[in-house]
Amino acid sequence: MGSLLQIENLHVSVEGKSILKGVQLEIRQGEIHALMGPNGSGKSTLAYALVGHPKYEVTAGKIEVDGVNLLDLDPNERARLGLFLAFQYPVVIPGVKVADFLRHAVSNIRKPDRKEGEGLIPMREFRKELRERMEALGMDTEFARRYLNEGFSGGEKKRMEILQMAMLKPKFAILDETDSGLDSDAVRVVSEGLQKLAGPDTGVLIITHHERLLEFNKPHHTHVMLGGRIVESGDSALAHKLHEEGYAEIRARHPQAAAENAAHEEALTATTAS
Numbered sequence: 001m002g003s004l005l006q007i008e009n010l011h012v013s014v015e016g017k018s019i020l021k022g023v024q025l026e027i028r029q030g031e032i033h034a035l036m037g038p039n040g041s042g043k044s045t046l047a048y049a050l051v052g053h054p055k056y057e058v059t060a061g062k063i064e065v066d067g068v069n070l071l072d073l074d075p076n077e078r079a080r081l082g083l084f085l086a087f088q089y090p091v092v093i094p095g096v097k098v099a100d101f102l103r104h105a106v107s108n109i110r111k112p113d114r115k116e117g118e119g120l121i122p123m124r125e126f127r128k129e130l131r132e133r134m135e136a137l138g139m140d141t142e143f144a145r146r147y148l149n150e151g152f153s154g155g156e157k158k159r160m161e162i163l164q165m166a167m168l169k170p171k172f173a174i175l176d177e178t179d180s181g182l183d184s185d186a187v188r189v190v191s192e193g194l195q196k197l198a199g200p201d202t203g204v205l206i207i208t209h210h211e212r213l214l215e216f217n218k219p220h221h222t223h224v225m226l227g228g229r230i231v232e233s234g235d236s237a238l239a240h241k242l243h244e245e246g247y248a249e250i251r252a253r254h255p256q257a258a259a260e261n262a263a264h265e266e267a268l269t270a271t272t273a274s
């Protein structure tokens, strides 16, 4: 049996506002889970809480990998346990090349005792591995020489995400893919990349509505989030149905969660309008 990521009764607040209200979810290595749900339901909040973003305060519940409590660990330590988050909006780090960034990230995970600024994995070994992974993914090796995120297209940001995942080989990968801002190149990169990287050693949580991502990476489980809870779960047919029909039925079946979600949606509309 592979590793297990266990989320139990998770409550999370952001700036004192309660967002997640008792999330239950178990992901095993080798499983693909899709997380869907309307805007403001808490999907990204769950992703950030999992990797330990300081703004997301866990007020109750637990997150464990094989019984090890993640809540006491900082984001780096969580990464060492095999957790990986592909960010919805990747940050720009000025002056850092893709290869440098990846060498640091890989060293962090494989050499946990190294001090900052020393003990990186040897350059030759790293270069060889990077080249092999890029070739396996069908990526142009020139990409490794680019400055990180500087002028990256949507598709290139996704290439970076997938390459990071290929190098770090996480036990659990969380991909938060908004539908807006994913052009067809970007969708193809993620969808093909995931197909190549997902396997018995990786548990995947894909946050998306994008049919194409799910079509080529059929989720074993689909979960619907509403008002900060997972209100329904099913298989890949549920993902398809939600894509076709939207959330009206789900809201009707869970009026309390729907009302709480509506409050967040109003807040979101108010911020985007101002």
Ligand SMILES: Nc1ncnc2c1ncn2[C@@H]1O[C@H](COP(=O)(O)OP(=O)(O)OP(=O)(O)O)[C@@H](O)[C@H]1O
Pocket: 014, 015, 019, 037, 038, 039, 040, 041, 042, 043, 044, 045, 046, 055, 178, 264, 265, 267, 268
């Ligand atoms: N950093 C933050 N600061 C303030 N409020 C936040 C923050 N992050 C999330 N929230 C609030 O938490 C609620 C849930 O947001 P979240 O981003 O998790 O939703 P989502 O399901 O990912 O939505 P979307 O489908 O639009 O990506 C919203 O009301 C949002 O305003």
Ligand SMILES: [Mg+2]
Pocket: 043, 044, 045, 088, 176
């Ligand atoms: Mg989101």
